[in-house]
Amino acid sequence: MVDLQHVTKIYPSHSIALEDVTLHIESGEFVSIVGQSGSGKTTLAKLIIAEERPDRGTIMIGGWDITHVKHHEIPTLRRQIGVVFQDFKLLPRKTLFENVAFALQVSAETNDRIETIVPQVLKIVGLEQKIGRYPDQISGGEQQRVVIARALAHRPKLLVADEPTGNLDSINAQDIINLLRKINEFGTTVVLVTHNREIVNMLRKRVITLDHGHIIADQTAGKYLL
Amino acid sequence: MITLWRMITFGVQHFWRNIWLSLVTVLIVMLNLFMISLVVGINVVGQQTLTAVKERVNLSVYFTTTTSEQKVEEISQEVKKKPEVTTAVVVSRAEHLDQLRQAQGQSDLINKAIDVLGENPLGPGLVVTAKTLDGYNAITDFFEQAKYASIIEDVGNNFKTNQALIDRLTVIVNRVQHATWWLTLFFASIAMLMVFNTLRVNIYAHREEIGIMKLVGASDSFVRGPFIVSSLMYGFFAAILAMLILLPVLAIINPSLTNFFGEYNIDIFQYVRDRILIMAGLELALGCALSGISSLFAVGKYLRV
Helix, strand or coil: CEEEEEEEEECCCCCEEEEEEEEEECCCCEEEEECCCCCCHHHHHHHHCCCCCCCEEEEEECCEECCCCCHHHHHHHHCCEEEECCCCCCCCCCCHHHHHHHHHHCCCCCHHHHHHHHHHHHHHCCCHHHCCCCHHHCCHHHHHHHHHHHHHHCCCCEEEEECCCCCCCHHHHHHHHHHHHHHHHCCCEEEEEECCHHHHHHHCCEEEEEECCEEEEEECCCCCCC | CHHHHHHHHHHHHHHHHCHHHHHHHHHHHHHHHHHHHHHHHHHHHHHHHHHHHHHHCCEEEEECCCCCHHHHHHHHHHHHCCCCEEEEEEECHHHHHHHHHHHHCCCHHHHHHHHHHCCCCCCCEEEEEECCCCHHHHHHHHHCCHHHCCCECCHHHHHHHHHHHHHHHHHHHHHHHHHHHHHHHHHHHHHHHHHHHHHHHHHHCCHHHHHHHHHCCCCHHHHHHHHHHHHHHHHHHHHHHHHHHHHHHHHHHHHHHHHHHHHHCCCHHHHHHHCHHHHHHHHHHHHHHHHHHHHHHHHHCCCCC
16 A cells, blocks of 8 residues: 655755655555654655655555656545644634535535535544534544544545644543544554554554654554654 | 536635635725726826827917918918828908907007007918827928918017927927826836735735645645635725725815816816726726736645645
8 A cells, every 4th residue: 555665855954854764554554653753754644645755765655656746646646545634734714514525525526425425424533413613613632533534535545644643632532543443444544653652552553663764663563662 | 617616616605704804805905906096097187188288289370461361271271281280270360369459458558559550460370280299390391381481470480489399398298198107007016016915915824724725635726716716806896896985086086186277177087987887897807817816826835735
Protein backbone atom coordinates (compact mmCIF):
# COMPACT_ATOMS: atom_id res chain seq x y z
CA MET A 1 0.00 0.00 0.00
CA VAL A 2 2.78 2.44 1.02
CA ASP A 3 6.32 2.00 -0.21
CA LEU A 4 9.16 4.42 0.50
CA GLN A 5 12.60 3.73 -0.99
CA HIS A 6 15.64 5.69 0.28
CA VAL A 7 13.59 8.81 0.91
CA THR A 8 15.39 11.95 2.02
CA LYS A 9 13.71 15.26 2.81
CA ILE A 10 15.75 18.37 3.53
CA TYR A 11 14.01 21.66 4.38
CA PRO A 12 15.34 24.94 2.96
CA SER A 13 17.01 25.76 6.27
CA HIS A 14 19.29 22.72 5.57
CA SER A 15 17.66 20.75 8.38
CA ILE A 16 17.38 17.09 7.46
CA ALA A 17 13.87 15.89 8.31
CA LEU A 18 14.25 12.38 6.87
CA GLU A 19 17.37 10.66 5.60
CA ASP A 20 17.46 7.51 3.49
CA VAL A 21 14.21 6.15 4.87
CA THR A 22 12.99 2.87 3.40
CA LEU A 23 9.77 1.26 4.58
CA HIS A 24 6.90 -0.81 3.26
CA ILE A 25 3.38 -0.93 4.66
CA GLU A 26 1.09 -3.74 3.52
CA SER A 27 -2.56 -3.27 2.69
CA GLY A 28 -4.76 -3.66 5.78
CA GLU A 29 -1.95 -3.00 8.28
CA PHE A 30 -2.21 -0.73 11.33
CA VAL A 31 1.16 0.99 11.70
CA SER A 32 2.19 3.49 14.35
CA ILE A 33 4.99 5.89 13.46
CA VAL A 34 6.52 7.10 16.69
CA GLY A 35 9.34 9.36 17.69
CA GLN A 36 10.14 12.49 19.59
CA SER A 37 9.39 15.97 18.31
CA GLY A 38 11.59 16.71 15.30
CA SER A 39 12.18 13.05 14.52
CA GLY A 40 10.54 13.42 11.10
CA LYS A 41 7.25 11.59 11.66
CA THR A 42 4.99 14.48 10.55
CA THR A 43 7.21 15.00 7.50
CA LEU A 44 6.65 11.33 6.68
CA ALA A 45 2.87 11.83 6.87
CA LYS A 46 3.12 14.96 4.72
CA LEU A 47 5.14 13.05 2.09
CA ILE A 48 2.44 10.36 1.91
CA ILE A 49 -0.32 12.94 1.18
CA ALA A 50 1.97 14.92 -1.18
CA GLU A 51 1.96 17.99 1.05
CA GLU A 52 5.74 17.80 0.77
CA ARG A 53 8.01 16.41 -1.97
CA PRO A 54 11.04 14.21 -1.26
CA ASP A 55 14.49 15.51 -2.27
CA ARG A 56 15.69 11.98 -2.95
CA GLY A 57 14.13 8.52 -3.18
CA THR A 58 10.74 7.29 -4.39
CA ILE A 59 7.28 7.07 -2.82
CA MET A 60 4.60 4.69 -4.08
CA ILE A 61 0.99 4.77 -2.82
CA GLY A 62 -1.20 1.87 -3.94
CA GLY A 63 1.10 1.27 -6.90
CA TRP A 64 1.12 4.97 -7.92
CA ASP A 65 4.54 6.61 -7.97
CA ILE A 66 3.83 9.97 -6.36
CA THR A 67 7.49 11.05 -6.08
CA HIS A 68 7.08 13.64 -8.82
CA VAL A 69 3.29 13.86 -8.79
CA LYS A 70 2.06 16.84 -10.81
CA HIS A 71 0.25 19.66 -9.00
CA HIS A 72 -3.04 18.96 -10.81
CA GLU A 73 -2.86 15.25 -9.87
CA ILE A 74 -2.61 15.91 -6.12
CA PRO A 75 -6.40 16.31 -5.56
CA THR A 76 -6.97 12.88 -7.16
CA LEU A 77 -4.38 11.35 -4.81
CA ARG A 78 -5.87 13.01 -1.73
CA ARG A 79 -9.37 11.81 -2.60
CA GLN A 80 -8.02 8.28 -2.22
CA ILE A 81 -6.36 8.86 1.17
CA GLY A 82 -8.21 9.77 4.34
CA VAL A 83 -6.33 12.25 6.49
CA VAL A 84 -6.87 13.10 10.16
CA PHE A 85 -5.01 16.08 11.60
CA GLN A 86 -4.07 17.04 15.13
CA ASP A 87 -5.69 20.47 14.74
CA PHE A 88 -8.82 18.96 13.15
CA LYS A 89 -8.88 21.25 10.10
CA LEU A 90 -12.64 21.56 9.85
CA LEU A 91 -14.22 24.30 7.77
CA PRO A 92 -15.55 26.69 10.43
CA ARG A 93 -18.43 28.14 8.39
CA LYS A 94 -19.83 24.77 7.38
CA THR A 95 -22.04 22.46 9.42
CA LEU A 96 -20.85 18.96 10.34
CA PHE A 97 -22.91 17.57 7.47
CA GLU A 98 -21.41 20.09 5.04
CA ASN A 99 -17.87 19.42 6.28
CA VAL A 100 -18.18 15.71 5.60
CA ALA A 101 -20.12 16.28 2.39
CA PHE A 102 -17.35 18.60 1.12
CA ALA A 103 -14.95 15.64 0.79
CA LEU A 104 -17.47 14.04 -1.57
CA GLN A 105 -18.46 17.20 -3.38
CA VAL A 106 -14.88 17.84 -4.49
CA SER A 107 -14.94 14.52 -6.35
CA ALA A 108 -18.28 15.38 -8.03
CA GLU A 109 -20.34 12.77 -6.15
CA THR A 110 -24.08 13.07 -6.79
CA ASN A 111 -26.29 14.75 -4.20
CA ASP A 112 -28.23 11.52 -3.70
CA ARG A 113 -25.07 9.59 -2.78
CA ILE A 114 -23.93 12.41 -0.50
CA GLU A 115 -27.32 12.41 1.26
CA THR A 116 -26.89 8.66 1.85
CA ILE A 117 -23.19 8.45 2.77
CA VAL A 118 -22.79 11.47 5.08
CA PRO A 119 -25.37 10.43 7.72
CA GLN A 120 -23.90 6.91 7.60
CA VAL A 121 -20.34 7.99 8.37
CA LEU A 122 -21.51 10.48 10.99
CA LYS A 123 -23.43 7.59 12.61
CA ILE A 124 -20.25 5.47 12.65
CA VAL A 125 -18.51 8.19 14.70
CA GLY A 126 -21.60 8.71 16.88
CA LEU A 127 -22.52 12.23 15.75
CA GLU A 128 -25.70 11.62 13.80
CA GLN A 129 -27.62 13.78 16.30
CA LYS A 130 -25.38 16.82 15.75
CA ILE A 131 -25.39 16.84 11.96
CA GLY A 132 -26.55 20.49 11.66
CA ARG A 133 -24.12 22.01 14.17
CA TYR A 134 -21.05 24.05 13.37
CA PRO A 135 -17.55 22.95 14.54
CA ASP A 136 -17.40 25.60 17.26
CA GLN A 137 -20.61 24.20 18.76
CA ILE A 138 -19.10 20.78 19.59
CA SER A 139 -16.21 19.54 21.76
CA GLY A 140 -12.66 18.83 20.62
CA GLY A 141 -13.20 15.06 20.80
CA GLU A 142 -16.34 15.42 18.67
CA GLN A 143 -14.52 17.61 16.19
CA GLN A 144 -11.87 14.92 15.77
CA ARG A 145 -14.60 12.36 15.19
CA VAL A 146 -16.05 14.58 12.44
CA VAL A 147 -12.60 14.68 10.86
CA ILE A 148 -12.51 10.88 10.91
CA ALA A 149 -16.00 10.78 9.39
CA ARG A 150 -14.83 13.13 6.65
CA ALA A 151 -11.76 10.96 6.04
CA LEU A 152 -13.97 7.89 5.76
CA ALA A 153 -16.58 9.47 3.49
CA HIS A 154 -14.95 8.41 0.24
CA ARG A 155 -14.06 4.96 1.62
CA PRO A 156 -10.29 5.32 1.37
CA LYS A 157 -7.95 2.34 1.27
CA LEU A 158 -5.45 4.30 3.37
CA LEU A 159 -6.03 6.51 6.40
CA VAL A 160 -3.21 8.73 7.67
CA ALA A 161 -3.74 10.11 11.17
CA ASP A 162 -1.18 12.71 12.24
CA GLU A 163 -1.27 13.07 16.05
CA PRO A 164 -5.06 12.64 16.11
CA THR A 165 -5.10 12.57 19.92
CA GLY A 166 -2.66 15.42 20.43
CA ASN A 167 -5.34 17.93 21.44
CA LEU A 168 -7.60 15.54 23.32
CA ASP A 169 -7.98 14.30 26.90
CA SER A 170 -7.29 10.62 27.61
CA ILE A 171 -10.96 9.50 27.39
CA ASN A 172 -11.52 11.21 24.04
CA ALA A 173 -8.12 9.98 22.85
CA GLN A 174 -9.13 6.41 23.68
CA ASP A 175 -12.40 6.85 21.74
CA ILE A 176 -10.52 8.05 18.69
CA ILE A 177 -8.06 5.14 18.81
CA ASN A 178 -10.93 2.67 19.16
CA LEU A 179 -12.52 4.26 16.11
CA LEU A 180 -9.30 3.90 14.15
CA ARG A 181 -9.01 0.25 15.17
CA LYS A 182 -12.59 -0.36 14.03
CA ILE A 183 -11.84 1.30 10.69
CA ASN A 184 -8.74 -0.90 10.34
CA GLU A 185 -10.79 -4.01 11.08
CA PHE A 186 -12.98 -3.15 8.08
CA GLY A 187 -9.87 -3.39 5.88
CA THR A 188 -8.53 0.18 5.71
CA THR A 189 -4.77 0.56 6.13
CA VAL A 190 -4.12 2.95 9.03
CA VAL A 191 -0.91 4.93 9.50
CA LEU A 192 -0.95 6.53 12.95
CA VAL A 193 1.65 9.19 13.65
CA THR A 194 1.91 9.75 17.39
CA HIS A 195 4.16 10.32 20.37
CA ASN A 196 1.59 9.01 22.85
CA ARG A 197 3.35 6.12 24.65
CA GLU A 198 0.19 4.70 26.30
CA ILE A 199 -1.69 4.44 23.07
CA VAL A 200 1.17 2.78 21.19
CA ASN A 201 1.77 0.25 23.98
CA MET A 202 -1.93 -0.54 24.22
CA LEU A 203 -2.38 -1.08 20.47
CA ARG A 204 0.18 -3.93 20.18
CA LYS A 205 0.45 -3.34 16.43
CA ARG A 206 3.42 -2.64 14.19
CA VAL A 207 5.55 0.26 15.43
CA ILE A 208 8.13 2.15 13.37
CA THR A 209 10.37 4.34 15.49
CA LEU A 210 12.04 7.40 14.01
CA ASP A 211 14.90 9.35 15.49
CA HIS A 212 16.55 12.37 13.84
CA GLY A 213 15.14 11.40 10.44
CA HIS A 214 16.23 7.74 10.58
CA ILE A 215 14.27 4.54 11.25
CA ILE A 216 15.83 3.07 14.37
CA ALA A 217 13.30 0.30 14.95
CA ASP A 218 10.51 -1.50 13.09
CA GLN A 219 8.66 -3.98 15.33
CA THR A 220 5.74 -6.14 14.22
CA ALA A 221 3.90 -5.96 17.56
CA GLY A 222 5.99 -3.32 19.17
CA LYS A 223 6.09 -0.86 22.01
CA TYR A 224 7.10 2.74 22.37
CA LEU A 225 10.89 2.55 22.64
CA LEU A 226 12.09 6.08 23.36
CA MET B 1 -22.22 21.00 -14.42
CA ILE B 2 -22.78 19.77 -10.87
CA THR B 3 -19.33 21.11 -9.92
CA LEU B 4 -20.13 24.54 -11.38
CA TRP B 5 -23.45 24.62 -9.55
CA ARG B 6 -21.70 23.68 -6.29
CA MET B 7 -19.11 26.43 -6.75
CA ILE B 8 -21.90 28.99 -7.23
CA THR B 9 -23.80 27.64 -4.20
CA PHE B 10 -20.67 27.71 -2.03
CA GLY B 11 -19.89 31.23 -3.24
CA VAL B 12 -23.32 32.53 -2.27
CA GLN B 13 -23.11 30.61 1.03
CA HIS B 14 -19.66 32.08 1.68
CA PHE B 15 -21.01 35.59 1.07
CA TRP B 16 -23.89 35.25 3.57
CA ARG B 17 -22.08 33.22 6.22
CA ASN B 18 -19.31 35.81 6.37
CA ILE B 19 -21.79 38.66 6.19
CA TRP B 20 -19.80 41.22 8.19
CA LEU B 21 -16.63 40.65 6.19
CA SER B 22 -18.74 40.74 3.03
CA LEU B 23 -20.40 44.01 4.07
CA VAL B 24 -17.06 45.66 4.81
CA THR B 25 -15.66 44.45 1.48
CA VAL B 26 -18.74 45.69 -0.41
CA LEU B 27 -18.46 49.04 1.34
CA ILE B 28 -14.78 49.51 0.43
CA VAL B 29 -15.30 48.39 -3.18
CA MET B 30 -18.31 50.74 -3.35
CA LEU B 31 -16.29 53.70 -2.06
CA ASN B 32 -13.61 53.04 -4.66
CA LEU B 33 -16.13 52.70 -7.48
CA PHE B 34 -17.69 55.94 -6.27
CA MET B 35 -14.25 57.58 -6.30
CA ILE B 36 -13.58 56.33 -9.84
CA SER B 37 -17.01 57.66 -10.91
CA LEU B 38 -16.28 61.06 -9.36
CA VAL B 39 -12.85 61.30 -10.99
CA VAL B 40 -14.33 60.33 -14.37
CA GLY B 41 -17.16 62.82 -13.69
CA ILE B 42 -14.66 65.61 -13.04
CA ASN B 43 -12.92 64.63 -16.27
CA VAL B 44 -16.24 64.81 -18.14
CA VAL B 45 -16.94 68.27 -16.70
CA GLY B 46 -13.43 69.33 -17.69
CA GLN B 47 -13.81 68.00 -21.24
CA GLN B 48 -17.25 69.62 -21.59
CA THR B 49 -15.87 72.95 -20.42
CA LEU B 50 -12.98 72.72 -22.87
CA THR B 51 -15.37 71.82 -25.68
CA ALA B 52 -17.53 74.82 -24.72
CA VAL B 53 -14.45 77.07 -24.73
CA LYS B 54 -13.45 75.72 -28.14
CA GLU B 55 -16.97 76.30 -29.47
CA ARG B 56 -16.85 79.91 -28.34
CA VAL B 57 -13.72 80.63 -30.35
CA ASN B 58 -14.44 82.14 -33.73
CA LEU B 59 -12.77 84.34 -36.28
CA SER B 60 -14.45 87.66 -37.03
CA VAL B 61 -13.47 89.23 -40.33
CA TYR B 62 -14.43 92.87 -40.87
CA PHE B 63 -14.68 94.37 -44.31
CA THR B 64 -14.41 97.96 -45.51
CA THR B 65 -17.58 100.05 -45.63
CA THR B 66 -17.49 99.96 -49.41
CA THR B 67 -17.70 96.17 -49.55
CA SER B 68 -21.22 95.04 -50.39
CA GLU B 69 -22.96 92.37 -48.31
CA GLN B 70 -23.40 90.38 -51.53
CA LYS B 71 -19.61 90.27 -51.91
CA VAL B 72 -19.26 89.16 -48.28
CA GLU B 73 -21.89 86.45 -48.93
CA GLU B 74 -19.82 85.21 -51.92
CA ILE B 75 -16.68 85.07 -49.75
CA SER B 76 -18.72 83.26 -47.10
CA GLN B 77 -19.75 80.57 -49.63
CA GLU B 78 -16.11 80.30 -50.72
CA VAL B 79 -14.74 79.87 -47.20
CA LYS B 80 -17.42 77.30 -46.31
CA LYS B 81 -15.89 74.99 -48.92
CA LYS B 82 -12.79 74.64 -46.78
CA PRO B 83 -12.82 71.37 -44.79
CA GLU B 84 -11.75 73.18 -41.58
CA VAL B 85 -14.84 75.42 -41.52
CA THR B 86 -17.97 74.61 -39.51
CA THR B 87 -19.97 77.81 -39.99
CA ALA B 88 -19.54 81.19 -41.69
CA VAL B 89 -22.17 83.78 -40.77
CA VAL B 90 -22.46 87.12 -42.53
CA VAL B 91 -22.93 90.16 -40.28
CA SER B 92 -24.60 93.11 -42.02
CA ARG B 93 -23.43 96.68 -41.38
CA ALA B 94 -26.52 97.41 -39.26
CA GLU B 95 -26.02 94.23 -37.21
CA HIS B 96 -22.39 95.15 -36.80
CA LEU B 97 -23.37 98.55 -35.41
CA ASP B 98 -25.96 96.97 -33.08
CA GLN B 99 -23.33 94.60 -31.77
CA LEU B 100 -21.01 97.52 -31.09
CA ARG B 101 -23.75 99.45 -29.29
CA GLN B 102 -24.61 96.39 -27.16
CA ALA B 103 -20.98 95.85 -26.38
CA GLN B 104 -20.57 99.47 -25.30
CA GLY B 105 -23.82 99.47 -23.30
CA GLN B 106 -25.61 102.13 -25.38
CA SER B 107 -22.97 104.64 -24.41
CA ASP B 108 -23.68 108.25 -25.36
CA LEU B 109 -20.18 108.65 -26.67
CA ILE B 110 -20.71 106.06 -29.41
CA ASN B 111 -24.10 107.54 -30.35
CA LYS B 112 -22.65 111.08 -30.47
CA ALA B 113 -19.69 109.92 -32.60
CA ILE B 114 -22.08 108.23 -35.07
CA ASP B 115 -24.25 111.38 -35.15
CA VAL B 116 -21.16 113.47 -36.01
CA LEU B 117 -20.18 111.09 -38.80
CA GLY B 118 -23.73 111.08 -40.13
CA GLU B 119 -23.53 107.47 -41.29
CA ASN B 120 -22.69 103.97 -40.08
CA PRO B 121 -18.85 103.85 -40.02
CA LEU B 122 -18.73 100.04 -39.82
CA GLY B 123 -18.50 97.65 -42.73
CA PRO B 124 -20.09 94.19 -42.96
CA GLY B 125 -18.42 91.23 -41.25
CA LEU B 126 -18.07 87.50 -41.42
CA VAL B 127 -17.93 85.26 -38.33
CA VAL B 128 -16.21 81.94 -39.05
CA THR B 129 -15.95 78.96 -36.72
CA ALA B 130 -13.55 76.07 -37.31
CA LYS B 131 -13.95 72.39 -36.48
CA THR B 132 -10.70 72.37 -34.49
CA LEU B 133 -8.53 75.12 -33.06
CA ASP B 134 -5.78 74.17 -35.50
CA GLY B 135 -8.19 74.89 -38.36
CA TYR B 136 -8.04 78.65 -37.71
CA ASN B 137 -4.53 78.82 -39.19
CA ALA B 138 -5.83 77.61 -42.55
CA ILE B 139 -8.78 79.99 -42.36
CA THR B 140 -6.46 82.87 -41.50
CA ASP B 141 -4.33 81.98 -44.53
CA PHE B 142 -7.47 82.06 -46.68
CA PHE B 143 -8.25 85.65 -45.70
CA GLU B 144 -4.66 86.75 -46.08
CA GLN B 145 -4.78 86.12 -49.83
CA ALA B 146 -3.82 89.18 -51.84
CA LYS B 147 -7.23 89.33 -53.57
CA TYR B 148 -8.90 90.20 -50.27
CA ALA B 149 -6.30 92.69 -49.07
CA SER B 150 -8.19 95.71 -50.37
CA ILE B 151 -11.55 94.84 -48.84
CA ILE B 152 -10.54 93.63 -45.39
CA GLU B 153 -9.89 96.22 -42.69
CA ASP B 154 -6.70 96.11 -40.63
CA VAL B 155 -5.93 92.76 -42.08
CA GLY B 156 -2.43 92.16 -40.73
CA ASN B 157 -2.67 93.12 -37.06
CA ASN B 158 -6.06 91.63 -36.41
CA PHE B 159 -5.19 88.21 -37.78
CA LYS B 160 -1.81 88.00 -36.16
CA THR B 161 -3.25 88.88 -32.74
CA ASN B 162 -5.96 86.24 -33.17
CA GLN B 163 -3.48 83.68 -34.37
CA ALA B 164 -1.22 84.12 -31.36
CA LEU B 165 -4.23 83.84 -29.06
CA ILE B 166 -5.53 80.74 -30.83
CA ASP B 167 -2.12 79.09 -30.75
CA ARG B 168 -1.83 79.75 -27.03
CA LEU B 169 -5.35 78.50 -26.38
CA THR B 170 -4.68 75.34 -28.42
CA VAL B 171 -1.61 74.56 -26.32
CA ILE B 172 -3.47 75.19 -23.04
CA VAL B 173 -6.50 73.13 -24.06
CA ASN B 174 -4.32 70.20 -25.16
CA ARG B 175 -2.31 70.32 -21.95
CA VAL B 176 -5.40 70.49 -19.76
CA GLN B 177 -6.95 67.57 -21.65
CA HIS B 178 -3.76 65.54 -21.22
CA ALA B 179 -3.52 66.41 -17.54
CA THR B 180 -7.13 65.46 -16.79
CA TRP B 181 -6.71 62.07 -18.48
CA TRP B 182 -3.53 61.35 -16.54
CA LEU B 183 -5.19 62.45 -13.29
CA THR B 184 -8.17 60.21 -14.00
CA LEU B 185 -5.84 57.31 -14.71
CA PHE B 186 -3.84 58.01 -11.56
CA PHE B 187 -6.82 58.14 -9.22
CA ALA B 188 -8.52 55.20 -10.93
CA SER B 189 -5.31 53.16 -10.47
CA ILE B 190 -5.20 54.01 -6.77
CA ALA B 191 -8.84 52.96 -6.43
CA MET B 192 -8.13 49.69 -8.25
CA LEU B 193 -5.16 48.95 -5.99
CA MET B 194 -7.35 49.58 -2.95
CA VAL B 195 -9.97 47.13 -4.25
CA PHE B 196 -7.24 44.55 -4.91
CA ASN B 197 -5.87 45.01 -1.41
CA THR B 198 -9.30 44.73 0.18
CA LEU B 199 -9.92 41.45 -1.62
CA ARG B 200 -6.44 40.25 -0.61
CA VAL B 201 -7.22 40.92 3.05
CA ASN B 202 -10.58 39.20 2.66
CA ILE B 203 -8.96 36.10 1.14
CA TYR B 204 -6.16 36.23 3.75
CA ALA B 205 -8.83 35.80 6.42
CA HIS B 206 -9.78 32.53 4.71
CA ARG B 207 -6.30 31.20 3.98
CA GLU B 208 -6.66 28.29 6.41
CA GLU B 209 -9.95 27.23 4.85
CA ILE B 210 -8.28 27.24 1.45
CA GLY B 211 -5.56 24.94 2.83
CA ILE B 212 -8.16 22.59 4.36
CA MET B 213 -10.08 22.41 1.10
CA LYS B 214 -6.91 21.46 -0.73
CA LEU B 215 -5.98 18.82 1.87
CA VAL B 216 -9.32 17.04 1.50
CA GLY B 217 -8.86 16.80 -2.27
CA ALA B 218 -10.36 19.97 -3.77
CA SER B 219 -8.84 21.03 -7.09
CA ASP B 220 -7.53 24.59 -7.52
CA SER B 221 -10.55 25.60 -9.58
CA PHE B 222 -12.98 24.10 -7.03
CA VAL B 223 -11.35 26.21 -4.30
CA ARG B 224 -11.12 29.34 -6.46
CA GLY B 225 -14.66 29.14 -7.85
CA PRO B 226 -16.65 30.02 -4.70
CA PHE B 227 -14.27 32.88 -3.84
CA ILE B 228 -14.70 34.32 -7.32
CA VAL B 229 -18.49 33.97 -7.08
CA SER B 230 -18.43 35.82 -3.73
CA SER B 231 -16.18 38.49 -5.21
CA LEU B 232 -18.54 38.97 -8.15
CA MET B 233 -21.29 39.49 -5.58
CA TYR B 234 -19.13 42.11 -3.79
CA GLY B 235 -18.65 43.90 -7.11
CA PHE B 236 -22.34 43.61 -8.02
CA PHE B 237 -23.66 45.04 -4.76
CA ALA B 238 -20.90 47.66 -4.60
CA ALA B 239 -21.75 48.90 -8.12
CA ILE B 240 -25.46 49.14 -7.33
CA LEU B 241 -24.75 51.02 -4.09
CA ALA B 242 -22.28 53.33 -5.85
CA MET B 243 -24.92 54.24 -8.45
CA LEU B 244 -27.58 54.72 -5.78
CA ILE B 245 -25.32 57.17 -3.96
CA LEU B 246 -23.88 58.86 -7.05
CA LEU B 247 -27.23 60.03 -8.46
CA PRO B 248 -28.47 61.93 -5.35
CA VAL B 249 -24.97 63.41 -4.83
CA LEU B 250 -24.94 64.67 -8.41
CA ALA B 251 -28.49 65.99 -8.05
CA ILE B 252 -27.37 67.96 -4.98
CA ILE B 253 -24.15 69.43 -6.42
CA ASN B 254 -25.47 69.94 -9.96
CA PRO B 255 -27.12 73.39 -9.42
CA SER B 256 -23.91 74.76 -7.87
CA LEU B 257 -21.84 73.31 -10.73
CA THR B 258 -24.19 74.74 -13.36
CA ASN B 259 -24.06 78.12 -11.62
CA PHE B 260 -20.30 78.02 -11.40
CA PHE B 261 -19.86 77.37 -15.11
CA GLY B 262 -22.61 79.87 -15.94
CA GLU B 263 -22.79 80.54 -19.66
CA TYR B 264 -20.90 77.34 -20.53
CA ASN B 265 -24.09 75.40 -19.77
CA ILE B 266 -22.57 72.41 -17.99
CA ASP B 267 -25.19 69.95 -16.67
CA ILE B 268 -23.48 66.86 -15.27
CA PHE B 269 -26.69 65.42 -13.79
CA GLN B 270 -28.38 65.54 -17.19
CA TYR B 271 -25.26 64.02 -18.73
CA VAL B 272 -25.39 61.06 -16.31
CA ARG B 273 -29.19 60.68 -16.58
CA ASP B 274 -28.94 60.47 -20.38
CA ARG B 275 -26.40 57.66 -20.04
CA ILE B 276 -27.74 55.95 -16.91
CA LEU B 277 -27.92 52.44 -18.42
CA ILE B 278 -24.45 52.59 -19.95
CA MET B 279 -23.01 53.97 -16.71
CA ALA B 280 -24.75 51.35 -14.55
CA GLY B 281 -23.47 48.66 -16.92
CA LEU B 282 -19.94 50.04 -16.77
CA GLU B 283 -20.04 50.28 -12.96
CA LEU B 284 -21.25 46.67 -12.75
CA ALA B 285 -18.65 45.44 -15.22
CA LEU B 286 -15.87 47.37 -13.47
CA GLY B 287 -16.96 46.31 -9.97
CA CYS B 288 -17.29 42.64 -10.90
CA ALA B 289 -14.11 42.59 -13.01
CA LEU B 290 -12.02 44.32 -10.35
CA SER B 291 -13.25 42.09 -7.53
CA GLY B 292 -13.20 38.89 -9.58
CA ILE B 293 -9.69 39.38 -10.96
CA SER B 294 -8.38 40.51 -7.56
CA SER B 295 -9.65 37.39 -5.81
CA LEU B 296 -8.43 35.18 -8.66
CA PHE B 297 -4.88 36.34 -7.94
CA ALA B 298 -5.29 36.56 -4.16
CA VAL B 299 -6.50 32.95 -3.80
CA GLY B 300 -3.64 31.64 -5.95
CA LYS B 301 -1.13 32.46 -3.24
CA TYR B 302 -2.70 29.98 -0.81
CA LEU B 303 -3.29 27.12 -3.23
CA ARG B 304 0.21 25.67 -2.97
CA VAL B 305 -0.74 23.11 -0.30
